[in-house]
Amino acid sequence: MSVEVDMKALFEAGVHFGHKTSRWHPKMAPYIHSKRQDGHIIDLAKTVEALDKALPFITKTVASGKKVLFVGTKKQAKDIVKAAAESAGQPFVVNRWIGGMLTNVTTTNAQIKKLRDLERRMDNGDLEKRYNKLEVQRYQEEIDSLNFKYGGIKELSGKPGALIVLDMLVDKNAIAEAENLGIPVVAIADTNADPSKVEYPIPGNDDAIKGLQLLLDYFVAAVNEGKTKKEEK
Incomplete structure (x- = not known):
């Protein structure tokens, strides 16, 4: 059963x-319904149409x-993007898009390996046995720093x-790297x-938290449907 989009919602x-x-971009003209005061009103029929194409693709x-890979580094959206991705069991980037995160695989994988090794050694007590408290604290700070940058993708194997x-403007570098690698x-x-x-x-407001949460809910539902179909194969 495909995800159903509710225009009223x-x-x-x-x-x-x-x-x-x-501030408008001329290429958004086909998706604009009208003007209200000094702002544009998006045609929600086009939003539904776009979701009806995108959600089955995600599934x-x-x-x-x-x-x-969920990407949302703008301040007001970080928490809900992370929560959505985690609930769907998918990777995410919410703090900062590191240049080359997808295109420079060697560096990214090396940093993730370093993070995993340090976490393993911290968890099994190896660092505590070998180093004094100040040095252990420095290792913990390094773990925190690496998690801040790569924590959301450390379980990602290969390209997404x-x-x-x-937000297409805030995370334009992520879009550019995906385009470079042929990732939709x-x-x-x-x-x-x-x-x-x-x-x-997906034509829509990229600032209002309520709207972003609703769209994330649709994306997560599409992911979960895909997981169900994968299990049925």
């Missing part, structure tokens, strides 16, 4: 509120055994099957974004 969550007309990706991006991107496209930069643009 999108409306109530404020997904239709775009940015000021002065198919997960059903094939691939991971979907897709990215889900909450599902992204919320507010009226100031260029929707042609991604394969599955």
